[in-house]
Structures are given as structure tokens and as C-alpha cells.
Amino acid sequence: MNRLRKLHIRALAITIMAMLAATAQAAVSFTVQAPRQVVEGNKFNVTFVLENAEGSGFVAPEVGGAVKIYGPALSTSYSSSWVNGKTSKSSSQEYTMIYKASRAGKCTVGSASITVGGQRMTTKPFTVEVLPPDQAEARERQQRSQVQYDDPSTQSADKAVGANDLFVRIEMSKPRVYEQQAVVCTIKLYTKYQVSQFIPTLQPSFDGFLIEEIPMQPSLNNVEHVNGQNYMVAVLKKCLLYPQQSGKLTITSGNYDVNVVQYEQFRTPFGTMQQPVERKLQVKSNQATINILPLPEPRPSSFTGAVGKFNVTTTLKPASLKTYQAATFSYVISGSGNIKYIKAPSVTFPSQFDVYDPKNNVSVNAGGGDMSGTVTIDYTFIPQYAGDFDIPAGEFTYFDPDAGRYETIPVAGRHLTVAKGEGTPSNHYRLKNMDIRHIKTGDLHQQHAQHYMVDGWSYWLWYLLPLLAMAGLMAYYRKQIKERANVSLMRTKRASKVATKRLKNARALAARGDRTAFYAELLTAAWGYLSDKLTIPVSELSKDNIATELEAYGVDQSLRERTLRLLDDAEFAQYAPELASQPMDQVLDEAASVIDSLEKVKKAKQPTS
The missing domain is CATH 2.60.40 (Immunoglobulin-like)
Known part of the structure; x- marks a missing residue:
């Protein structure tokens, strides 16, 4: 029995030695883990991690702008795995230190060092952004009632979400610009609560501008200090605006449905527990106004x-x-x-x-x-x-x-x-140099004939036709002068032609699957058609004016509603193409149908005063 036990022990030892021989040694690293942003007066952890090695002689870094409260605290962990007959091991040593941010600005954390195998390893220095605290934190009572973006205990469900807790702001990069000069428009969401759903129900209107979108993906990954308080911030939309006219232009406010997360707190035998609940809000952004300066006169001819x-x-x-x-x-x-x-x-x-x-x-x-x-x-x-x-x-x-x-x-x-190249002139020039022909020689078979042209009806017809043609030409010319003098009539006549060309371009964009460019072209076609058809200046082009002019033109209520709904749907899809569910071909067919229906409407006679 003892001999059998010795054999088992020897076999186990051989197995362990084989496993150790097959073990893959992982790479040694010495890194640091810390937050990017903290608020003045708050505590934060800085952890230095040594992986796959045993170190000694840890030297903590020098830290400016923060006070050390605790540390370093050492924790060690080991792990191993055996896959396909091969064993791998990993280990880590973590040195954790707790600091308190003492002042707003930049907190500089220097290099930490440790000895591994007789050599010193160091980490890279880094900085932590320290944001100013909310002004309400200076008072304990206000601090208990103030919602903090990073403290779920202040985000209880029994509190109403105030106007200063969540809002949408339209920001312009410049207060005034020239015509055609770019201005950056940014629409931001400021919130102290986590947002589970955000849906625009009425997007801002950019009347009087050409818009160039700046692609981006909204996310609550930044913190900003506004009016003495800290907010999580998401950039909802960013675009370049090119004003097309001088004067004061206004970007109208937008409406949004927002779901935020609050917490219900209740006591249990194990302490106070929190359960997340959603609250639906309706938020309206501000309006943004910018002064547009006219380009100097006179303008050069070039x-x-x-x-x-x-x-x-x-x-x-x-x-x-x-x-x-x-x-x-x-x-x-x-x-x-x-x-x-x-x-x-x-x-x-x-x-x-x-x-x-x-x-x-x-x-x-x-x-x-x-x-x-x-x-x-x-x-x-x-x-x-x-x-x-x-x-x-x-x-x-x-x-x-x-x-x-x-x-x-x-x-x-x-x-x-x-x-000189190969080929022949185009039709435009083919008749050039043909005014002189070769003289024909030989028997011309000429005959002498005598008759009086004045006796035939064709003689007088050659006098009458030019007179009739002249009279018709003068009548047509006078009609053209009268029509061209009527600017409103000329705009109305070309409205459908220009819109059809724009819709053709939009169909090509739809075939390529470019939703953003498709809806931008569709909106340009719709707004331009209505401006020409109803003779509304660009500076006065709005949905209210369009509705009024359509009614005065004699358009029935059903077609007016279809027209305004087309504008709303296209603007929504341009603002949030990923939320637009209607196929582009269907939207394009509806736009063509609306324009065709408007073309068939006979303008109502205006009452004379």
C-alpha cells in the first residue's frame, strides 16, 4: 500500500512539473487607473496595477491639486487556466490611494515606481480635470435638496425635475456674421439625470440658412460647469449655417420628449435600497438669434x-x-x-x-x-x-x-x-464656307418662258404672309413683355420645372441610400417650389405664411394639410434620419403627388376693393 501511494505521489509530481514547463509567462506591465474628471471637494481613487510580477519598494507619486487621505493599500490576486493541455498564469498587485480634490483646475499626478527583478518600473504622469463644485454645496441644507449628476441618492423619484436639472440649449459660435459667412450652430442637452430615451417632436427651423451637417454620434460623455452647477452634456446636433440674407435671423425652438431615470429609496433589513424608475418629460429649447450683415456695396463685377x-x-x-x-x-x-x-x-x-x-x-x-x-x-x-x-x-x-x-x-x-485633327465640323459650323459654289459648265438645258406673276394668287400671298407673320409676332412679343413684367407670374410658371429637377436629384440620392442628402434635397425642392408658386420672399418663408397663402390661393384643407405634413416629415427625417421609418421612395412619391396636385389647383380670384 505504501509503495502504491509513493507511485501516485511521484506521478502527481511529474504532472505538476509538466504543467509548469508548459506554462506561458504573460507580459509584465505597470499601469495606473484613475478618473478623467472629478468635482472639487470630492474623493477619488488612484490605483497602480503591477501585472504578472512580484514587486517591492513601491514609491507613491507626487500629486498637485489634491490631498492624500488614505493609502497605499495593497491587494494581490492570482489566477490560472488550463486549456488544451497548456497552463497559463496571471497575477496582479494593486496599490490603491484615495485623494480629495482641493481646488478646481488641473490635478497633476506624477510617476509612481516599483522594483521588479532588480529593475525599477515607472508609470507615466497624467492629469485629472477638477471641476468647480455646485454653488449650492456650500450650504448643507441646499446640498441635501440639490440634484447632483454623480450622486443617485439626490435623484429620488419624489423630486420634481426642475428647469435647471434638464434643458436643451441652442448655441451660436458668433453673435453676428456677413451674408454667406459660416456660423456654427450647436444644440446641446444638459442633464443631471441619466437619459433612457430622447425623441425630438418638433425640430428647430433654420429659415434663411443653408445647412451643412457635421456628422457626430450623441452621447452623455462630457461634463460642463454652467451657472455654478455641473451637468452631463450631449451634443445633439452640430452644423454649419450659411445665411442667405441680411438682417436678424432667428432659429426657432425645438420640442423634445425625454425619459429620465430617478430612484425610489426604501428601507430593508439590509439597509436602504434604490430602485430605478423612469419619468417622461417634455422639454422646449431656447431660440437663437443672430445678426446678419450685408455684403458691402458696390460689389465687383467678377x-x-x-x-x-x-x-x-x-x-x-x-x-x-x-x-x-x-x-x-x-x-x-x-x-x-x-x-x-x-x-x-x-x-x-x-x-x-x-x-x-x-x-x-x-x-x-x-x-x-x-x-x-x-x-x-x-x-x-x-x-x-x-x-x-x-x-x-x-x-x-x-x-x-x-x-x-x-x-x-x-x-x-x-x-x-x-x-488639324480627324473628323468633321459640328452641325453648328457645317454650313460655314459654303457660300461660294463651283460654276456649273456644259449644257444647262435652259428654256425661255414668259408669264406675269401679278396675275397669280401666289404673288399676292407672298405679300400677305409676311404681314400676317409680323402681326402675330408683335402680338406674341407684347404678351411676353407683359408676362415678364409680372415677376409673380414668371416665378409661378417656373416653380414646377425647378421642383421637378430637384426631385430628380433626390431620387438619385435615394438610390444611393444617402438619407441625409436625400432629405436635404427634398426640403430644398419643397421650400423653393412653395416660394415660387405662392410668390413668398425667402425672408418671409414659414409654415404659417405657406398655410395662409395656400388657403388664399384656393387650395382645399386636405391638400394644405398634406403639404405641411410633407414639410414636417422631411424636416424630422433630415434632423434624425436614423429615426425615420418611411421608405425614401414613398416620401419622394408623396412629394411628387403633392406638387402635381398643387399644379392642378386653379388660383382663386382675389376680391377687388
């Missing part, structure tokens, strides 16, 4: 609406030109400002060239307070004749809002040498 700071270069491809072969002359505009909305400069090409409409290639990035990048404007042309030609020099003018003046960049001209 100014096409560029506001910011830009550089301009030109390119020509290919370098060697031949007749009947396409070439491209390009304006390359780079810089920051309203670069996405710059109109194509006017370029004068030789009359012997076929020239096509310019095309824009935009590559911009929205961030840093403005859009920056490059826009390339391509002018495609086809030379019809060989020879030497010139594209005259030009100018590019932009307005610099920082300097408050127009800046002009000279654009050098181009001398073009066109060689």
Missing part, C-alpha cells in the same frame, strides 16, 4: 458669391489640342468658406469652339468652424478649326469676412494652338 479665403489655379487638358477632339479648361478653387456654393466664373472662349455647360467636382470637409477643400469647375470645349486662339485673362473675386473687404485674384489667360 464677384460670384464666394465668401471666405480662397486660392485659384487653372489647368488645361490635354496639353496638345486638335480639332474635333474634346478638351477641358478647369478652374481649381481651394480654401475655406462657402466653397460648396460658389458659382462658376464666366470664361470667354473663342467663337470657333463648341463650349458645353460647366460641371463642378466638389471635395470638401465640414469642420473647424467652416467648410474647407477644393472645387474644380470643368469647362469642356471642342475646337472646330485649326490655328492659334486665346482665352482672355480674367479675375476671381471673393469677400474676406475677417478683413471686411473684397479680394481679387488675377487669372492668367491661355494661348491655344490647335492642330
